[in-house]
Structures are given as C-alpha cells and as structure tokens.
Amino acid sequence: MTGCCAAVSLLLCASTTMAQQCPGVGDCRKPHAEPGCVMPECCTLVCEANPLCCDFSWDQACADLALKLCEGINCPAEGECGASHASPGCDQFPCCDFICAIDGWCCSVTWDEACANEAARMCGVSACTIAIPSDAIAELEPCYEHFNDGCSKAPFATRAVLFGNAYAGKFATDAPRDTDWMSLGGGNAGDEVRVQLASEFPWEFQIVKGSCEGPLEVPILAHGGPCGDAVTLVFTVPTGEWYAVLTGGVETRTFREAFTCDEVDPLAPPPKEPPEPSPYGLRYWLRFTHHLAADLDGDGRVDAADLSILLNAWGSNGRLGDLDGNGWVDAADLTALLNAWSL
Ligand SMILES: [Ca+2]
Ligand SMILES: [Ca+2]
Ligand SMILES: [Ca+2]
Ligand SMILES: [Ca+2]
Known part of the structure; x- marks a missing residue:
C-alpha cells in the first residue's frame, strides 16, 4: 500500500489510486502484473468493486470481475482501428468508442472492413459548421420528435x-x-x-x-x-x-x-x-x-418552340423528343409534351 493510505481513509486512498490507474495498461479480461487495465470504464467498474485491482496488480480475480462487470465495454481492444481484424474493437480508445457507438457490430462481432473504413473516415474529424442560406425554410421537427418520417x-x-x-x-x-x-x-x-x-x-x-x-x-x-x-x-x-x-x-x-x-x-x-x-x-x-423533360430547348417553358423540335424529330429514333424513352418520337411523346404545356 502506498504511503497516502497510512494517513487517510482506505476509501479515499482507493479512489485516488483508482483515478491514477484507470485506464492502465493490459487487457482487462486477462491477468497482468500492473494495476489497472486499458479500458477506462471497465477499469473503474472493477476497481470500485475491488480497489486492490488498482492498488496492486490486475490478477485473475480482477480479470474474472471484468468478464462479469464489463460486458458490452469493448474499447480499446487489440488490433489497429484502421485495419480489419477478426476480434471486435480496436486499439485507440476514442476512435473505438465512437465507431462502436454508431456501429455496434464493430464491438460485438468483428472489426471488419466496414469498421476499418468507418474509422479511417470518421475518427479524429473535427466538427464543422455549414452556412444555411438565409432564405431557407426551417424544418420545425424538434430532436426526438418524428414529424416527417x-x-x-x-x-x-x-x-x-x-x-x-x-x-x-x-x-x-x-x-x-x-x-x-x-x-x-x-x-x-x-x-x-x-x-x-x-x-x-x-x-x-x-x-x-x-x-x-x-x-x-x-x-x-x-x-x-x-x-x-x-x-x-x-x-x-x-x-x-x-x-x-x-x-x-x-x-x-x-x-x-x-x-x-x-x-x-x-x-x-x-x-x-x-x-x-x-x-x-x-x-x-x-x-x-x-x-422539365418536355422543355426541349431548355428555356424553362414548354411551348411552341418545343413542339416544333418534337415534330421535326417525328418518327426518328433520336433522343431529343423521345420523352417516354421508348426509342421513338411518336404520339405518346406528343401527348406528354402537351400535358406539360406551360400556361
Ligand atoms: Ca429531421
Ligand atoms: Ca424526421
Ligand atoms: Ca422550351
Ligand atoms: Ca417515345
């Protein structure tokens, strides 16, 4: 026991050493000589239950406790975040934690190619703010409400x-x-x-x-x-x-x-x-x-100029005027053009 424990209560001492040892080094699920373990939340949970795991060493009892208390806590784990591997989780805590929050598969099943790609794309990004056009109409859907789903x-x-x-x-x-x-x-x-x-x-x-x-x-x-x-x-x-x-x-x-x-x-x-x-x-x-598909000259209106283009292409297999895409300019296209006629 360290010197501090002689002067203060064991509880206070335990919480001080816990803070110092979490996260520590070594896999939480396996025994190792050093106190503490690498998963911050799991380390804290185990040391709250048994302060000796943070005071002395992470022995088999601590590893057993971790298996019992830390189900679902998987970060960090072995394996590079940017490369796929069979085991779940990866070795950088914030990255592993974020990817697992949005993609539970990566921490419950396997850190597959998709997880590695997500890590490469999303870990370490900094937030940005976009400029919303001043004339934009607001959605009026508060978070946690579903007004337009x-x-x-x-x-x-x-x-x-x-x-x-x-x-x-x-x-x-x-x-x-x-x-x-x-x-x-x-x-x-x-x-x-x-x-x-x-x-x-x-x-x-x-x-x-x-x-x-x-x-x-x-x-x-x-x-x-x-x-x-x-x-x-x-x-x-x-x-x-x-x-x-x-x-x-x-x-x-x-x-x-x-x-x-x-x-x-x-x-x-x-x-x-x-x-x-x-x-x-x-x-x-x-x-x-x-x-408008029927706006064949692209002036924003469907009118006589477009009708003239269509009639000139009548019977051909040219694309211009073939509004229904059946390969020919015919009566069906004429009907579509007249239906889209600008008032
Ligand atoms: Ca919305
Ligand atoms: Ca919505
Ligand atoms: Ca036109
Ligand atoms: Ca046609």
Missing part, C-alpha cells in the same frame, strides 16, 4: 417541399433514428431534378418509390459529406408515388446512435441518457430545382 414511423407524414426553395433541417439519432421524408409538389415522370445539399454530418440521400405497404423501391441512393460546399445530385422523376429521404449514414451503415440532440424540450425530454455528443453537427440544408 414517412414509412419509418406511424402516422405517415412527410415534409411538403417545392422546387426552388431552400429547406433547412436537422438529423439526430434516437430509436428509431430520424429520417426526413419530403414530398415534392410539381414535376412529371422523366423530368430532371437537381438537389443541392450540404450537411454537417455524413448524409444518406434516397429516392423512395412505392407505398408503405410495400414494395418500397430505392432507385436512387447516394452518400456524401460532411461539410464543404453544397454538392449537386441529379436524378429523374420516377413514375408513380415517390419521396426524397435524407438521413445520416455512410455507404456501409446507417447511423443509429451517437448523434445526440442539441435541443432539450422540457415537455419531451430525451428518452434515455444521451451518449457523448457526436463529433459532427446535426444541421443540413437542401434545395430542389428541376428541368
């Missing part, structure tokens, strides 16, 4: 958006995670849509088609961010019922944890103690613009 959360609801306007929103995880579903007013199948998008977190953008009863198809799936200038995505309006959906995620996983709400509503507090704040911000903005 489409088929993800009953009752079905979406955010109604119009071409040309900018819309701001926030993404925070909870159970279930936040998904922002948008219904676009206007636009016909075949029209080209551009989406300008910037966010403070890695985003996942989808075009979802069909009804909640199924089948739901995802003809467009894109990922990007965080930070930097707005990117522009281009897609074609599908036929039938469809929605644009924005949420957080990377190619390998969608985010379900670690994006903590930054607003606290006393009437709707978080359902559980939130995890450490995400290294990312929660805000995004986007703007949809569109180009």
Whole structure:
C-alpha cells in the first residue's frame, strides 16, 4: 500500500489510486502484473468493486470481475482501428468508442472492413459548421420528435417541399433514428431534378418509390459529406408515388446512435441518457430545382418552340423528343409534351 493510505481513509486512498490507474495498461479480461487495465470504464467498474485491482496488480480475480462487470465495454481492444481484424474493437480508445457507438457490430462481432473504413473516415474529424442560406425554410421537427418520417414511423407524414426553395433541417439519432421524408409538389415522370445539399454530418440521400405497404423501391441512393460546399445530385422523376429521404449514414451503415440532440424540450425530454455528443453537427440544408423533360430547348417553358423540335424529330429514333424513352418520337411523346404545356 502506498504511503497516502497510512494517513487517510482506505476509501479515499482507493479512489485516488483508482483515478491514477484507470485506464492502465493490459487487457482487462486477462491477468497482468500492473494495476489497472486499458479500458477506462471497465477499469473503474472493477476497481470500485475491488480497489486492490488498482492498488496492486490486475490478477485473475480482477480479470474474472471484468468478464462479469464489463460486458458490452469493448474499447480499446487489440488490433489497429484502421485495419480489419477478426476480434471486435480496436486499439485507440476514442476512435473505438465512437465507431462502436454508431456501429455496434464493430464491438460485438468483428472489426471488419466496414469498421476499418468507418474509422479511417470518421475518427479524429473535427466538427464543422455549414452556412444555411438565409432564405431557407426551417424544418420545425424538434430532436426526438418524428414529424416527417414517412414509412419509418406511424402516422405517415412527410415534409411538403417545392422546387426552388431552400429547406433547412436537422438529423439526430434516437430509436428509431430520424429520417426526413419530403414530398415534392410539381414535376412529371422523366423530368430532371437537381438537389443541392450540404450537411454537417455524413448524409444518406434516397429516392423512395412505392407505398408503405410495400414494395418500397430505392432507385436512387447516394452518400456524401460532411461539410464543404453544397454538392449537386441529379436524378429523374420516377413514375408513380415517390419521396426524397435524407438521413445520416455512410455507404456501409446507417447511423443509429451517437448523434445526440442539441435541443432539450422540457415537455419531451430525451428518452434515455444521451451518449457523448457526436463529433459532427446535426444541421443540413437542401434545395430542389428541376428541368422539365418536355422543355426541349431548355428555356424553362414548354411551348411552341418545343413542339416544333418534337415534330421535326417525328418518327426518328433520336433522343431529343423521345420523352417516354421508348426509342421513338411518336404520339405518346406528343401527348406528354402537351400535358406539360406551360400556361
Ligand atoms: Ca429531421
Ligand atoms: Ca424526421
Ligand atoms: Ca422550351
Ligand atoms: Ca417515345
């Protein structure tokens, strides 16, 4: 026992040495000569139960205690964070802890290629703040509420958006995670849509088609961010019922944890103690613009000039004028053009 313990109570001494020894060195699940072990939370739990593990050495009794008390605490563990390995967890505590918070697979099953890629991309990033356009319309969906989560959360609801306007929103995880579903007013199948998008977190953008009863198809799936200038995505309006959906995620996983709400509503507090704040911000903005498929000369209107182009291409297999994409310019295309006629 160190000298301090002669003068102060054993409890105070134990808590002092615990603070000094956690985290220590050595695997918490295996005995080793040094006091303490490498997983901070597990080390603290074990030493609270048995201060000798932090005073003298991490013996078999301490290792046994760790196996009993530290289930689910897996960081740090053996193996480089940036390389895949069979065992769960990796050797850098903050990185391992963050990746495991958003991707439980990495700490419960195996640190696979996806975990290594997520670590390479997300560990050590610093938060950024994006500039939201001053004319952007606010989402009015508090964190932990689900006002526009489409088929993800009953009752079905979406955010109604119009071409040309900018819309701001926030993404925070909870159970279930936040998904922002948008219904676009206007636009016909075949029209080209551009989406300008910037966010403070890695985003996942989808075009979802069909009804909640199924089948739901995802003809467009894109990922990007965080930070930097707005990117522009281009897609074609599908036929039938469809929605644009924005949420957080990377190619390998969608985010379900670690994006903590930054607003606290006393009437709707978080359902559980939130995890450490995400290294990312929660805000995004986007703007949809569109180009009418039938606007063949691209002047923003469907009128006689476009009709003339279509009639000149009549019967040909040229792409210009083939609005329904069946390979020929014919009566079906003429009907589509007349239906899109600008008033
Ligand atoms: Ca939202
Ligand atoms: Ca939402
Ligand atoms: Ca035109
Ligand atoms: Ca056609």
